[in-house]
Amino acid sequence: ASRVRHGGASLQEAAQAAVEEAEELGGVGGLIVLDAEGNMAMPFTTTGMFRAYVASDGTMKTRIFRNTDGDM
Numbered sequence: 001a002s003r004v005r006h007g008g009a010s011l012q013e014a015a016q017a018a019v020e021e022a023e024e025l026g027g028v029g030g031l032i033v034l035d036a037e038g039n040m041a042m043p044f045t046t047t048g049m050f051r052a053y054v055a056s057d058g059t060m061k062t063r064i065f066r067n068t069d070g071d072m
Contacts, residue, residue, distance in 0.1 A: 004035070015041040 003014035015033045022029065023045045030044025032051060042051050048064045055061055 011035055011039050012041040012043070016043045019043045019045050 003009040003017060004011060007014070009017070011033060015031050019029070019031055028045050030042065030046060030049040033041045040053060042049070042063075048066075050062075050064055052060065052062045
């Protein structure tokens with residue numbers, strides 16, 4: 001939160017930096033991060049991470065692996 005509030009980072013940038021720091025310390029995994037406006041970020045350092053959400057158009061989305069189409 002402080003990276004966004006005080007450091008000017010986007011939600012995605014702040015979440016990505018957090019998982020990269022954990023990885024540097026030997027950690028693996030990911031985060032699902034939401035803000036008060038409904039923005040989300042789901043970075044991860046593993047091959048895949050199960051996640052789901054409802055898009056702004058009401059479509060339910062599920063993901064396991066990284067997407068290259070810009071979708072979470």
